[in-house]
Amino acid sequence: MQKLFTQLKGDRAIWAIATLLAIFSFLPVYSAASNLAYTRGAGNTFSFFVKHFMHLFLGFSIMYGVHKVPYRYFRGLSMIILPIVFVLLLVTLLQGTTIDGANASRWIKIPIVNMSFQTSTLAAVVLMVYVARYLSKIKDKVVSFNETIIPLWAPVFIILILILPANFSTTAIIFTMIMMLAFIGGYPVKYLLIIIGTGILALTMFVLVAKAFPEAMPNRVDTWMSRVENFANGEDTEADYQIEKAKIAIASGGIQGVGPGKSRQKNFLPQSSSDFIFAIIIEEYGLIGGLFLLVLYSWLLFRIVIVSQKADTIFGKLLVLGVGLPIVFQALINMAVAVELFPVTGQTLPLISSGGTSIWMTCLAVGIILSVSAKRQEIKSKEETENDNPLDILSEAI
Numbered sequence: 487m488q489k490l491f492t493q494l495k496g497d498r499a500i501w502a503i504a505t506l507l508a509i510f511s512f513l514p515v516y517s518a519a520s521n522l523a524y525t526r527g528a529g530n531t532f533s534f535f536v537k538h539f540m541h542l543f544l545g546f547s548i549m550y551g552v553h554k555v556p557y558r559y560f561r562g563l564s565m566i567i568l569p570i571v572f573v574l575l576l577v578t579l580l581q582g583t584t585i586d587g588a589n590a591s592r593w594i595k596i597p598i599v600n601m602s603f604q605t606s607t608l609a610a611v612v613l614m615v616y617v618a619r620y621l622s623k624i625k626d627k628v629v630s631f632n633e634t635i636i637p638l639w640a641p642v643f644i645i646l647i648l649i650l651p652a653n654f655s656t657t658a659i660i661f662t663m664i665m666m667l668a669f670i671g672g673y674p675v676k677y678l679l680i681i682i683g684t685g686i687l688a689l690t691m692f693v694l695v696a697k698a699f700p701e702a703m704p705n706r707v708d709t710w711m712s713r714v715e716n717f718a719n720g721e722d723t724e725a726d727y728q729i730e731k732a733k734i735a736i737a738s739g740g741i742q743g744v745g746p747g748k749s750r751q752k753n754f755l756p757q758s759s760s761d762f763i764f765a766i767i768i769e770e771y772g773l774i775g776g777l778f779l780l781v782l783y784s785w786l787l788f789r790i791v792i793v794s795q796k797a798d799t800i801f802g803k804l805l806v807l808g809v810g811l812p813i814v815f816q817a818l819i820n821m822a823v824a825v826e827l828f829p830v831t832g833q834t835l836p837l838i839s840s841g842g843t844s845i846w847m848t849c850l851a852v853g854i855i856l857s858v859s860a861k862r863q864e865i866k867s868k869e870e871t872e873n874d875n876p877l878d879i880l881s882e883a884i
Contacts, residue, residue, distance in 0.1 A: 494553075495553060495554070495856065495859075495860035495863060496553050496855070496857065496859040496863065497789055497792075497793055497856060497859040500789050500790075500793070500855060500856060501856070503786045504546075504549070504837060504849075504852055506782060507779075507782055507837040508542050508546070508837055510778075510838070511538070511542070511838040511839075512535065512539070513746055514759070514763050514766050514767050514770065515534070515535070515538045515759050515763070515838075515839075515840050516531065516534070516535045516538075516747075517747045517749055517752060517770060518749070518752045518758040518759035518763065518766055519531040519535060519759060520752065534840070541840070541841070541842040541845045541846070542837075542845060544842075544846060545837075545845040545848070545849035546849060548846055548849045548850050548853060549849040549850070549852050549853040549856070550853070551853070552849075553853045553854075553857045553860060554857075554860075555857055556857065556861065557801075557802060557805060557854065557857040557858045557861060558799075558801070560805065560854060560857075561801060563615075564612055564616040565619075567612050568612055568613070568616055568641060568645075571605070572644065572645065572648070574608070575605050575606070575648035575649060576648060577594060578593070578594050578606075578648075578652075579648055579652065592605070592606060592652050592653055593605075593843075602842075602843075603842075603843055604843040604844070606649045606652075606653050607843050607844060607846075607847040608847060609645050609648075609649060609660075610659075610660050610663075610812065611809055611850055611851050611854075613641070613642065613645055613660060613664070614660075614663065614667065614808035614809050614812065615808065615809065615854070617638065617642065617664055617667055617668065617808060618667065618801060618805045618807075618808040618809075619801060619805075620634075620637060620638050621667065621668060621804050622799070622800040622804055625671065625672055625800045626672070629674075631674075631677045631680065634673075634677070639681060642664060643684075643688070645660075646660060646661060646685075647688075650689075650692060653832075655832055655833055659812065659815065659819070659833070661685055662815075663808070663812045663815065665678060665681070665682065666811065667804060667807060667811075668681075670804070670807060693711075713829045713830050714829050728755065728757070728762060728830060729823075729830065731751050731754050731762075732751070732755060732762050732765035732823075732825075732826075733765075734751055735749065735750075735751035735762075735765040735768065735769035736765050736769065736824065736825060738751070738769050739768040739769040739770065739771070739772045739773065739775075739776075740772050740773070741772050741774065742772040742773075742774060743768070743769060743770045743771040743772030743774070744769060746770055746771070747770070748770060749769045751765065751769055752766050752769075757832075759840040760834050760835075760839040760840050760844075761820070761830075761832055761833070761834060761839070762823075763835055763838060763839050763840075764776070764821050764824040764835055764838075765824045767838075768824075779821075779835075780821070783814050783818070786810075786813065786814060787810075787814045790806060790807070790814070790855060791807075793810075793858060793859045794806040794807050794810070796859070796862050797858050797859075797861075797862060798861060798862055798865055802861070802862075805854060805858060806859075809851040809854050809855060810851065810852075810855050812851070813848055813851055813852070816835075816836055817836050819831055820834060820839075821835070836848045837849075
């Protein structure tokens with residue numbers, strides 16, 4: 487075991503946070519599995535426990551493997567993987583999966599292993615790395631808007647357009663994070679305003695076309711609009727069933743909660759092990775459990791900023807923020823939805839919710855952050871070794 491720990495490089499606090507979140511996730515996921523077992527006719531909750539364990543095991547294996555890769559290699563890998571992501575998203579969109587007439591083309595089946603994979607989550611990580619790479623190239627340089635359209639914004643908008651029809655919330659989060667990263671990276675604000683305006687115009691055009699020609703392409707525009715309208719109205723309707731049950735769960739939890747595995751609303755709340763797992767956590771562990779998670783994610787945000795500040799290159803700084811901030815941002819959105827501070831989005835709670843793709847891509851992002859911090863530790867260790875070399879001291883004295 488000691489030998490394994492010596493192989494772990496990078497920020498130890500981030501390793502600890504990821505491990506604590508993963509260990510804690512077993513309790514609410516296993517508790518909510520009883521509802522999944524009933525609705526799916528599985529009859530055995532332990533199988534869901536094992537499945538979640540395997541997802542986390544593979545995720546941490548990805549994290550370990552990625553953190554061993556020198557982060558400078560991600561510059562070139564983003565260029566290579568981006569066209570692959572484009573093809574995967576196109577295949578996912580064209581497969582035409584629909585649920586109740588709405589586009590649900592978010593997953594593709596992985597051959598041989600027969601597992602589903604949500605391509606938009608991979609696209610989010612790869613796109614953030616790609617944007618960090620380009621911004622590091624133009625840092626402290628005077629650039630015109632036209633010369634950034636093809637190399638920077640064209641890939642961004644193509645990827646977002648492919649994700650948008652089936653997953654508006656993911657599209658909005660990626661776009662917001664890219665805008666934030668571009669601002670931090672020193673991209674001119676006046677150009678960012680143009681991009682934001684173009685994004686709003688493109689979304690408006692898509693909604694109008696989708697409403698005018700609903701048969702042309704299955705989409706979720708009506709679902710998005712109904713969620714926003716229900717949130718704005720503030721009145722409980724049949725469409726607010728999930729939020730209503732989530733609020734009951736949160737109100738039942740109180741300060742200390744009803745106890746592990748004793749949630750009642752998990753039997754009525756859809757997606758109790760994924761999208762609305764935060765409500766189940768508060769019901770079972772109370773306000774104390776909710777604050778515990780909030781502290782962990784806040785601590786993660788703090789360490790992400792620290793690692794970014796200590797990175798040895800501009801690319802390293804932007805890379806850490808690009809893949810790290812979306813993790814915390816997604817967690818805050820998931821929590822905000824559960825307490826009705828935000829419309830329903832379908833975003834999972836990173837490293838807590840069940841679901842393979844979400845866990846794997848979060849671990850991939852954390853692995854990249856650890857790779858950057860590992861490089862910093864390597865440089866620091868080398869400097870200390872050189873300073874402690876008695877031959878160097880002797881040569882300076884001579």
